[in-house]
Amino acid sequence: MNRGTLLIHNGHESDPVTGALGVPIVQTSTFDQGDLSQPVEFDYARSGNPTRKALEETIATLESGERGYAFGSGIAAISSALGIFAAGDHIVAAEDIYGGSWRILNTFYRRWGLELTVVDASDTEQIRRAIKPNTKAIFLETPSNPLMKITDLAACIGIAKEAGLITIVDNTFMTPCRQRPIELGADIVVHSATKFIGGHSDVISGLAVTRTKELGQRIYAVQNSFGAVPGPWDVWLVLRGIKTLKVRLDAQERTAQYLCERLLKHPKVEAVYYPGLANHPGKKIHDAQSSGAGAVFSFKTKTAEQAIRFLGKVELAAAAVSLGGVETIASYPVRMSHASIPLAERERLGITDTLIRISPGLEDPEDLAADFEQALN
Numbered sequence: 001m002n003r004g005t006l007l008i009h010n011g012h013e014s015d016p017v018t019g020a021l022g023v024p025i026v027q028t029s030t031f032d033q034g035d036l037s038q039p040v041e042f043d044y045a046r047s048g049n050p051t052r053k054a055l056e057e058t059i060a061t062l063e064s065g066e067r068g069y070a071f072g073s074g075i076a077a078i079s080s081a082l083g084i085f086a087a088g089d090h091i092v093a094a095e096d097i098y099g100g101s102w103r104i105l106n107t108f109y110r111r112w113g114l115e116l117t118v119v120d121a122s123d124t125e126q127i128r129r130a131i132k133p134n135t136k137a138i139f140l141e142t143p144s145n146p147l148m149k150i151t152d153l154a155a156c157i158g159i160a161k162e163a164g165l166i167t168i169v170d171n172t173f174m175t176p177c178r179q180r181p182i183e184l185g186a187d188i189v190v191h192s193a194t195k196f197i198g199g200h201s202d203v204i205s206g207l208a209v210t211r212t213k214e215l216g217q218r219i220y221a222v223q224n225s226f227g228a229v230p231g232p233w234d235v236w237l238v239l240r241g242i243k244t245l246k247v248r249l250d251a252q253e254r255t256a257q258y259l260c261e262r263l264l265k266h267p268k269v270e271a272v273y274y275p276g277l278a279n280h281p282g283k284k285i286h287d288a289q290s291s292g293a294g295a296v297f298s299f300k301t302k303t304a305e306q307a308i309r310f311l312g313k314v315e316l317a318a319a320a321v322s323l324g325g326v327e328t329i330a331s332y333p334v335r336m337s338h339a340s341i342p343l344a345e346r347e348r349l350g351i352t353d354t355l356i357r358i359s360p361g362l363e364d365p366e367d368l369a370a371d372f373e374q375a376l377n
């Protein structure tokens with residue numbers, strides 16, 4: 001089956017007990033274990049819950065993985081996946097991974113003895129050179145945020161496999177409808193389900209999927225021990241969001257392409273960053289590993305005043321953090337997601353005060369284009 005069908009028909013299309021077409025919300029903390037003569041599947045809801053199980057099986061199917069795990073946020077999924085490592089282990093990470101992932105690696109995990117080297121992962125040789133005898137994993141995210149740089153997943157996974165390392169890929173921007181790193185050999189895929197997978201800006205949630213059962217058991221031990229699990233209502237919202245992922249993404253991707261092409265021609269626009277554009281330096285690699293350019297892009301105005309004026313004047317986009325919802329969101333990375341990065345480092349990465357990131361929603365693309373135009377003018 002294609003992903004669009006799998007979003008609906010993945011083994012959880014109807015409840016075996018009642019025939020309900022929605023997965024029941026099992027709101028309980030504990031389960032009656034009867035006369036204790038038989039082992040039970042569910043005993044305590046931190047360890048497992050039927051609503052959560054449906055989401056965990058669904059995301060494993062969609063990502064072509066063996067096991068799936070749901071968490072209370074994307075960063076809970078990421079920090080729990082990183083929880084399988086031990087003091088003295090070394091991780092190589094892309095320098096432009098999500099700021100929260102960088103923060104947890106660089107603060108808490110560093111304090112607990114995990115070593116970190118960050119590299120420009122779009123240059124795979126930098127990854128190879130960063131590997132040390134104690135390296136255990138490579139942490140990647142492609143396209144990167146907010147400049148949409150592309151990392152060659154197959155090449156990086158090849159380097160990781162040669163050195164016996166685990167590859168972790170944050171697939172939040174692409175979703176399994178566009179990119180499936182496990183099919184390329186990655187070992188763990190993580191998601192902020194808060195974004196496209198949930199899709200409606202109404203829930204914070206995270207997911208992790210493993211290629212093997214063994215890695216799944218290691219992540220389950222962290223999930224159960226640290227307990228960063230989501231409640232069944234939030235899980236249900238994510239399950240509901242998943243059903244419309246393909247149609248949302250298809251429409252949002254078309255809008256992203258349309259807006260980028262319009263913005264490219266605007267005299268106040270300095271540059272547009274989107275892997276759907278013919279001049280994107282990573283387009284060839286992106287096209288080889290993904291089935292679409294996704295629905296997030298960024299652009300630079302010529303001056304910081306123009307960027308700030310755009311954010312103030314635009315009417316159909318919320319000036320907000322986050323992405324992947326049905327409403328268009330315009331983010332200003334220097335004041336939002338990347339505010340904590342020192343200025344010199346930000347400038348080195350190209351994250352300037354002229355940069356705006358856009359996540360188009362489901363509004364009419366012509367209305368968005370007209371609104372962007374008036375805001376720029």
Ligand SMILES: Cc1ncc(COP(=O)(O)O)c(C=O)c1O
Pocket residue numbers: 073074075076098100141145170172173191192193194204205206322
């Ligand atoms: C790529 C990426 N990964 C992870 C996260 C963290 O997810 P959450 O905010 O759900 O904890 C985000 C949030 O913006 C993100 O953009």
